Amino acid sequence: MVAIAWFFIHNTAVNLEARRIASGFGFLSREAGFEIGEKFFLSYSAADSYLRALAVGVLNTLGVALVGIVLATFLGTAVGLARLSPNFLLRSLSAAYVEFFRNVPLLVQLFFWYALITEGLPHPREALSPLPGVFLSNRGILLPSLEGAPRLEGFNFVGGTAITPEFAALLAGLSVYTAAFIAEIVRAGVLSVERGQWEAAQGVGLTRREALRHVIVPQALRVVVPPLASQYLNLTKNSSLAVAIGYPDLVSIANTTMNQTGQPIEGVAIIMGVYLTISLSISAFMNWYNARISLR
Amino acid sequence: MSARMKWLRESFFSGWLSTAATLLILFLLWKSIPPFIDWAFLDAVWRPDAKACRATEGACWGFIADKHRFILFGTYPYEEHWRPAVSSALLVALWVFSGFRRFWNWRLIPTWLAGLLVIAVLMWGGVLGMPYVENERWGGLILTLLLSTFGVAIAFPLSILLALARRSSMPVIHWLAVGYIELIRGVPLISLLFMASVLLPLFLPEGVTIDKLLRAQIAMILFAAAYLAEVVRGGLQAIDREQYDAAQAIGLGYWGQMGFIILPQALRIAVPPLVNTIVAFFKDTSLVLIIGLFDLLSTIKVSLNEPAWSGSGVEAYVFASLLYFAFCFAMSAYSKRLERPALERAAAKVVDVAAP
Numbered sequence: 001m002v003a004i005a006w007f008f009i010h011n012t013a014v015n016l017e018a019r020r021i022a023s024g025f026g027f028l029s030r031e032a033g034f035e036i037g038e039k040f041f042l043s044y045s046a047a048d049s050y051l052r053a054l055a056v057g058v059l060n061t062l063g064v065a066l067v068g069i070v071l072a073t074f075l076g077t078a079v080g081l082a083r084l085s086p087n088f089l090l091r092s093l094s095a096a097y098v099e100f101f102r103n104v105p106l107l108v109q110l111f112f113w114y115a116l117i118t119e120g121l122p123h124p125r126e127a128l129s130p131l132p133g134v135f136l137s138n139r140g141i142l143l144p145s146l147e148g149a150p151r152l153e154g155f156n157f158v159g160g161t162a163i164t165p166e167f168a169a170l171l172a173g174l175s176v177y178t179a180a181f182i183a184e185i186v187r188a189g190v191l192s193v194e195r196g197q198w199e200a201a202q203g204v205g206l207t208r209r210e211a212l213r214h215v216i217v218p219q220a221l222r223v224v225v226p227p228l229a230s231q232y233l234n235l236t237k238n239s240s241l242a243v244a245i246g247y248p249d250l251v252s253i254a255n256t257t258m259n260q261t262g263q264p265i266e267g268v269a270i271i272m273g274v275y276l277t278i279s280l281s282i283s284a285f286m287n288w289y290n291a292r293i294s295l296r
Numbered sequence: 297m298s299a300r301m302k303w304l305r306e307s308f309f310s311g312w313l314s315t316a317a318t319l320l321i322l323f324l325l326w327k328s329i330p331p332f333i334d335w336a337f338l339d340a341v342w343r344p345d346a347k348a349c350r351a352t353e354g355a356c357w358g359f360i361a362d363k364h365r366f367i368l369f370g371t372y373p374y375e376e377h378w379r380p381a382v383s384s385a386l387l388v389a390l391w392v393f394s395g396f397r398r399f400w401n402w403r404l405i406p407t408w409l410a411g412l413l414v415i416a417v418l419m420w421g422g423v424l425g426m427p428y429v430e431n432e433r434w435g436g437l438i439l440t441l442l443l444s445t446f447g448v449a450i451a452f453p454l455s456i457l458l459a460l461a462r463r464s465s466m467p468v469i470h471w472l473a474v475g476y477i478e479l480i481r482g483v484p485l486i487s488l489l490f491m492a493s494v495l496l497p498l499f500l501p502e503g504v505t506i507d508k509l510l511r512a513q514i515a516m517i518l519f520a521a522a523y524l525a526e527v528v529r530g531g532l533q534a535i536d537r538e539q540y541d542a543a544q545a546i547g548l549g550y551w552g553q554m555g556f557i558i559l560p561q562a563l564r565i566a567v568p569p570l571v572n573t574i575v576a577f578f579k580d581t582s583l584v585l586i587i588g589l590f591d592l593l594s595t596i597k598v599s600l601n602e603p604a605w606s607g608s609g610v611e612a613y614v615f616a617s618l619l620y621f622a623f624c625f626a627m628s629a630y631s632k633r634l635e636r637p638a639l640e641r642a643a644a645k646v647v648d649v650a651a652p
Contacts, residue, residue: 001472008499011498011499011500011501012498012499014501015497015498015499015500016498085314085317086306086307086310086314087307087308087310087314087317087318088307088308089308089317089318089321089322090314090317090318090321093321099625099628100621102624102628103575103579103620103621103624103625103628104579104617104620104621104624105579105580105582105593105620106579107582107583107585107593108582108593108613108616108617108620109617111593111597111609111613111616112609112610112613112614112616112617114609115609115610115612115613116609116610118609119607119609119610120610237483237484237485238484240484240486240487241486241583241586243486243586244585244586251484251486251487255490258490258494264490264494264495264498265495265498267490268487268490268491268494268495271483271484271486271487271490272479272483272487275482275483275484275487276479276482276483279478279481279482279483280478280482
């Protein structure tokens with residue numbers, strides 16, 4: 001094992017020497033020199049360092065993942081419960097939803113949403129406005145903000161809060177795809193609680209609401225939470241596909257950094273380190289949560 | 297009240313909530329289905345005519361008609377397209393053949409080896425009057441199928457070793473396996489593909505080069521092995537303690553116990569989740585597009601670069617979805633069938649026979 005490790009490390013050192021590739025993380029403090037189209041919470045300009053650019057990338061990843069997790073949970077729960085509905089239409093539509101979106105690669109779905117927004121929606125001048133102050137166009141989605149509603153000036157909108165096509169496509173793809181998996185988890189969770197539990201809860205005089213709160217949901221949660229957490233983790237890892245449609249997440253900024261600095265080892269190490277930290281934190285949280293809700 | 301009326305009432309109007317849902321869904325379907333049919337069929341252009349496409353409001357299926365050869369076969373020489381076509385069909389046939397329980401025996405291995413040999417000869421050529429085609433020119437459907445087939449075929453034995461190692465009582469082996477599996481499962485596939493495409497060449501001695509396809513394949517194998525290992529471990533955990541004790545009692549060594557007693561049972565239990573993992577893996581092969589390989593999704597995306605067809609993205613990806621869906625849905629449906637317990641299957645058969 002040690003010999004194999006030494007073999008690879010030695011080769012790498014020789015190759016780096018031969019290709020005059022610098023090593024080390026010194027580049028992090030240098031000026032990045034590229035713009036980032038989208039940023040949450042952290043200000044950034046091309047004159048800032050690579051470190052700050054990568055931090056923007058991490059926040060962009062966490063931002064889209066967080067919003068995606070919330071949307072996917074709501075949508076997935078709704079679809080999962082609809083699959084158990086006595087209503088035939090609701091049941092079959094939700095089953096079709098799950099079967100279709102689970103069986104098409106996420107990358108195809110991302111490209112589809114992106115194409116739908118950039119090709120399917122009209123130019124800003126003919127933007128669709130489903131609600132007052134909300135505009136849909138091939139430049140993205142505009143929502144009213146605290147400063148006021150967006151309005152058309154020349155060929156584009158000013159004011160309001162803009163959601164870029166990249167963010168919208170990534171968010172739609174991640175939530176719609178993950179919701180299909182969450183729906184199956186929710187369905188299995190509800191089915192795992194036996195009918196007798198409902199009857200018993202009614203037998204001891206609980207109302208429907210109390211039964212749900214104290215008997216059914218706690219038992220269903222025990223089945224639902226572990227696979228749900230792994231779906232949240234999947235969604236976060238899948239957000240790395242952003243690089244394919246040009247949303248500036250961690251992977252896409254690290255990729256630009258690798259191309260500019262010519263230091264691929266450090267770039268890949270940063271990507272892996274950040275995702276491992278996220279994964280291990282979610283696992284640790286899950287273990288703690290599982291211990292809390294498990295039978296004592 | 298007739299049985300049909302009763303069914304209608306229970307399935308559509310069982311309460312005010314259900315009635316509201318039915319009415320809302322019917323309204324939405326009425327609003328969305330006719331425009332969709334207009335777009336997809338009535339106003340659609342089926343001829344490969346870019347001008348007509350731009351003029352219509354409907355879908356431009358002419359794009360698919362024009363580019364289908366490139367989408368399916370990539371840059372493989374045009375006159376030789378029958379070779380990847382036959383190879384793809386053969387590969388799919390091998391998978392279908394392996395799906396039947398009655399063929400689950402040792403003969404499966406020589407069958408696969410023979411099949412893959414024929415595919416290799418067809419794809420590379422250079423013999424029997426077929427011109428040689430280097431693998432940089434392979435692309436489209438066959439590349440997706442080959443990446444998934446070899447990925448699974450090599451990752452599967454690896455995953456069994458990993459699962460056994462994770463359950464090993466030797467701490468070094470156990471922790472190495474845990475470390476590997478958790479590391480791979482903790483990072484996105486893209487980072488592994490980047491590693492294979494930019495870092496692997498740096499790790500090798502000078503003068504040794506591996507081509508891009510093989511590098512991507514190695515990353516896919518390492519990735520699949522970690523996920524499959526967890527499924528195999530699930531199967532191993534489902535085996536009763538007594539089976540291990542009994543295997544030990546008849547005097548078998550470790551490999552004998554595992555090979556003859558434990559694994560045959562554990563793998564049988566694990567088949568449905570294994571198939572689900574394979575479906576996920578098949579979908580994940582589409583990521584090789586990001587490091588510049590010509591798989592099925594990549595050929596579709598590249599076809600859109602042609603200026604004449606640049607506005608046909610929605611049609612292109614609807615087509616891609618349908619292709620991938622056909623493969624994945626077939627595999628998922630198969631795995632669901634396997635999950636149904638044997639008794640229920642027997643009962644279903646009785647009902648099937650009784651029905652007419």
